[in-house]
Amino acid sequence: MAHFPSGEHDLDSVLAANRAWAARVSAEDPDFFHTLAGGQHPKILWIGCSDSRVPPSEICGLHPGELFVHRNIANVCPHSDTNLLAVVQYAVQELKVEHIVVAGHYGCGGVNAAMDPHQHNGAIDDWLMHVRDVYHAHRKRLEAVPAGEPRANLLVEVNVVKSAFNLAHTPIVQKAWARGQKVAIHGWVYRLEDGIIKDLGLLIDGAHKIDAEYRMCAARGE
Template sequence: MTPIEKLLLENKAWSSEIKGDDPEYFERLSHLQTPEFLWIGCSDSRVPADRITGTQPGEIFVHRNIANLVIHTDVNLLSVLDFAVNHLKVNHVIVCGHYGCGGVKAAMTNHDFKYVLNMWLRNIKDVYRLYTKELDAISDIDKRADRLVELNVKEQVLHLAKTSIIQRAWKNDRRPQLHGWVYGLRDGLIKPIFDMDAGSAIDPLYQYDDL
């Protein structure tokens, strides 16, 4: 049996088990998507949003990329954010990183990862540059990486607040709240790092005055 065949077989077994417990489950789910949360997480396979939060299908809207970045030119991310905020009306947007993030560790090196990855990882290097003094003072490389994970999450939350999508929703609906979390691979626990309520102050340079 190939790995792909195994996945399909597991899917059939999972579907049968669900329908055995609740015959109408999939019919209800097909007509329902009212998530309270948008999750912007890392693509790392060890950090599944639903599993670590105990949420069910339909309860959390998910976007994932390497190192959970919010980049102002990323149309994929912005389209998800727009849909979640303006159509699904989520009340919370969560940026969740994780300790031991390979993308963060890679960005701390001077290694050439070739064209696309270099371009992506540079966004994390920009975060390092903002906090060089604090990070360079941490001699343990693993602890330094963990701190960069936390600071990266904070900066991505701030990037969300700089978008017209969030600022318009804050002005008109007083939502969503923004949250920065870090997940621990070693203990399975989520650590809150940074929060922004609707209408939180940001650098005036990034504020839109004609929304």
């Protein structure tokens, strides 16, 4: 794996590292790339933050082809994001993933920026309005804990939970449940300090786990 000093971008070295990696993998398993080219069959859709310190496959100890991934700043799952919805639809309908993991991380720059009223970052600020909406909805709970890292960490967790339920509210997921497809949504948070993933204990595996006003007719069997 290529490692570069902070601020250095040696793309030729990246390409050289890629060739070395491919050669090493081929030596260990001559059929690896041939098998990989034949198609993907991941069981997990990972929806995480774009932060470069949180590489999904690496922190999960998984190989190429074992994790379908979508990432954005602060791992937000708004109903209006057609890019996200296209990923979820493909993962659920075509790949038949069995698990959707919404994965945040403590120390998230997006979450921290959303908590700072003095931040003005153009399009990023517009995007982080989703996180600010979560803060507003849970203001009393959040402001009951000390400001700074404790409050930011709680917002990271609450933001993950909100995104998970947003996914459960989509017709894509609810129609899958209605036809008997196994799909479970989970909420995890990664700790940068030690590399450990915290399971928030959230499991949404059917329409019975969401409020009635969010259930589609198909999910209710109507």
